[in-house]
Amino acid sequence: MKKLFYAPRILFAFVCISLLASSLFGQSTAPQSTAPEQSVQPAPARSDTHVIMISIDGLVPDYYTEPARLGLKVPNLVKMKLGGAFAIGVEGIYPSVTYPAHTTLVTGVRPAVHGIIQNRIFEAPTETQTREWYWFTKDLKSETLWTLAKKSGLVTAGVGWPVTVGAELDYNVPEIADPKERSSPKRTIQHSTPGLITDALGLGAGSDNTTDGRRAKISEFIIEKYRPNLMLIHFIALDGVHHEKGPRTPEAIEMAERMDAYIGRIVEATRRAGIFEKTTFFIVSDHGFAEVKKRFEPNVLLVKEKLITLDPNGKPVDWKAAAWPAGGSCAIVLRDPADKATAAKVRSIFNDVASRNNGPVNRVLERKDLDRLGSIPNALLMLDAAPGYAFGDALTGDEVTEPKDYRGTHGHLPTRAELRSSLIIFGPGARVGAQMPLARMIDIAPTAAALLGLSFSDAEGQSIRELIKPGLIPKAQASKKKSKGAKE
Numbered sequence: 001m002k003k004l005f006y007a008p009r010i011l012f013a014f015v016c017i018s019l020l021a022s023s024l025f026g027q028s029t030a031p032q033s034t035a036p037e038q039s040v041q042p043a044p045a046r047s048d049t050h051v052i053m054i055s056i057d058g059l060v061p062d063y064y065t066e067p068a069r070l071g072l073k074v075p076n077l078v079k080m081k082l083g084g085a086f087a088i089g090v091e092g093i094y095p096s097v098t099y100p101a102h103t104t105l106v107t108g109v110r111p112a113v114h115g116i117i118q119n120r121i122f123e124a125p126t127e128t129q130t131r132e133w134y135w136f137t138k139d140l141k142s143e144t145l146w147t148l149a150k151k152s153g154l155v156t157a158g159v160g161w162p163v164t165v166g167a168e169l170d171y172n173v174p175e176i177a178d179p180k181e182r183s184s185p186k187r188t189i190q191h192s193t194p195g196l197i198t199d200a201l202g203l204g205a206g207s208d209n210t211t212d213g214r215r216a217k218i219s220e221f222i223i224e225k226y227r228p229n230l231m232l233i234h235f236i237a238l239d240g241v242h243h244e245k246g247p248r249t250p251e252a253i254e255m256a257e258r259m260d261a262y263i264g265r266i267v268e269a270t271r272r273a274g275i276f277e278k279t280t281f282f283i284v285s286d287h288g289f290a291e292v293k294k295r296f297e298p299n300v301l302l303v304k305e306k307l308i309t310l311d312p313n314g315k316p317v318d319w320k321a322a323a324w325p326a327g328g329s330c331a332i333v334l335r336d337p338a339d340k341a342t343a344a345k346v347r348s349i350f351n352d353v354a355s356r357n358n359g360p361v362n363r364v365l366e367r368k369d370l371d372r373l374g375s376i377p378n379a380l381l382m383l384d385a386a387p388g389y390a391f392g393d394a395l396t397g398d399e400v401t402e403p404k405d406y407r408g409t410h411g412h413l414p415t416r417a418e419l420r421s422s423l424i425i426f427g428p429g430a431r432v433g434a435q436m437p438l439a440r441m442i443d444i445a446p447t448a449a450a451l452l453g454l455s456f457s458d459a460e461g462q463s464i465r466e467l468i469k470p471g472l473i474p475k476a477q478a479s480k481k482k483s484k485g486a487k488e
C-alpha cells in the first residue's frame, strides 16, 4: 500500500555529456569536485549566488524529455536539460493542483503542513459563493524559500507566484485575480510592490500583452535592476491550453514553444545583469496533465440522496455533506465532522460509485490514506477520478456531462504517471549530465535553499544530491538525519 504513495527513491543515472554541455549557453562547467559534503565549510548564506525558479504551470516532463517525438521546438529547455541536470518526472502532492503544489515547491512540505490545501477556499453550499482562492501568504503555515532567504539578508523577488499576496518579498508582483471578472489586473496592481509594475512596463508591455508576456517583461526588469538572489517566476498560459484542448495537442505544442521563449528571455536578462555565471535556474512545474472527456458531479448525487437540500429555485437551503472538487480529485466535506450517520451514508454512496463498471471514480481515499499523503485535513474522504473523468460542483443537472472545451485536467493522485511534473536544474549549482527517473516535489525547495547556503528547519523534503554539484549542501542540512519525515 505504501508503495502507491511513496515511490522509492530511485538511484540516479549519471550521463557523461559535460563536453557537450560546456558550450551550451556559454556557461562554464568547471570540473566537478567529488569531495564529500562534510568537508565543506558552512556559510551563513551565499550572497553572491542566485537562484531563479521558473514554474511553467502544467508542464509535462515529456515536453523536455522527448520534444522531437512531439514535434516540439523548445531549444532553451533542451539546452538546459543537456547542460544541466534533470528528472524524467517528479512526483507531486495531493491534490495535484496549482496552489498546494506551488507552496510545496517553496516549502518542502505537504499541503496539510503548509496550509494551502486546495486552490479554492471551501464555501458551504448555503454560503455566498465568492470562489476566492488561497491568494494570501497569511494562510501559509510554513517557512518558505523567501522567508529563509530574507532572514539571511538575501534579496528576494516574485512574479506571479501563487500565495504571495502580502509576502515579504523585496520585489513582488503576486498572482491574484478577481473571480467576478474574467481578467483584471486591478488586484495585482493593488498588492504589488508600489510602482514596480509601472517602472517595469513603462508605457506598456509591448507586443505581447498577455499575462505571461507582462510577467516575462517584469521579471526581466527586476533581474536587470535588482539582481535578486532568489527569484520565483510563474507562467500560466500552458495550463489553460492543456485544460481547454488537452496536453500534447497542436495548440499545447505551440504554447509550450512560447513558454520556452520566455525562459530564454529570463536567461538573457541574467546575462545583461551580469549574474548569468552565478545563477542556477530551476525549471519546474506544479503537476502533469490527464486527458479528460467527461465530468462527474458529486453534488448532484448528494442532492438526490438528500444530503444537500435545494429550494424550488434550486438554491441550497441546507446541507450535511458537500463536494469540494479540484479537477481529477474531489474532497467530500461534512458540515458536522462528528456526524457519523452522514459519514457512513457518504461512504456508502461513493463506494457504490467507485464499484461501477467504467464508472467515474477510480478509488475512494479514506482519512488514513489522506493523512499519509499530507492532504486536506477537513475532508471526510476524497475521490480520485477514473481515466477520462474530472469532477464538477454543479448542484443540478446530469450526474455525468461531456463539456466542450475541457479536454485536460489534474488533481489526481500524484503517483499516477500522467500527473508527474517537471524539474531541470541548470547553472553553476547543477551536477552537469546527471539525471534521475523520479524526483520528489518536496525535495525541490530544500535543494534550492542549499544552493543559497540555506537550510529549512522543518522541511520533510531533503536536497536532491543526485542533481546538484557535490559540496554545495550546507552542513546543517547535510547532517540532518535522512529518515526525518521521509516515509520510504
Ligand SMILES: [Zn+2]
Pocket (backbone or CB within 6 Å): 057, 058, 097, 098, 099, 239, 286, 287
Ligand atoms: Zn497548475
